[in-house]
Amino acid sequence: MAPGGGPPADLSTAEIVDYTTLEGDGKVRLKLKDGSVIEVRLEIMNVLRAGHDPNTGLPMYVVQSATLIRLVESPKEMRKPALRPGGGRDTKALPGFG
Numbered sequence: 167m168a169p170g171g172g173p174p175a176d177l178s179t180a181e182i183v184d185y186t187t188l189e190g191d192g193k194v195r196l197k198l199k200d201g202s203v204i205e206v207r208l209e210i211m212n213v214l215r216a217g218h219d220p221n222t223g224l225p226m227y228v229v230q231s232a233t234l235i236r237l238v239e240s241p242k243e244m245r246k247p248a249l250r251p252g253g254g255r256d257t258k259a260l261p262g263f264g
Contacts, residue, residue: 175216201241207234
């Protein structure tokens with residue numbers, strides 16, 4: 167939805183806007199109550215300018231992104247044995263991708 171609860175922006179006429187990162191790497195580390203540490207990163211894929219807000223006249227932007235989560239560490243008691251024999255290796259995987 168658009169700011170102020172109006173109709174959603176019309177993306178059929180939206181244009182991709184180039185950008186540069188001014189600061190930060192979009193990464194944050196979180197320590198969870200169970201003792202695990204995860205790293206969460208926001209990967210920006212595109213920024214689109216989707217017209218102007220009819221109430222304020224300000225430009226409206228849509229950010230296409232993906233959230234990437236990586237387990238950094240976990241307590242040993244939280245771990246379970248691998249389900250597959252052979253330490254979790256997939257014997258059907260292509261060489262170099264297993």
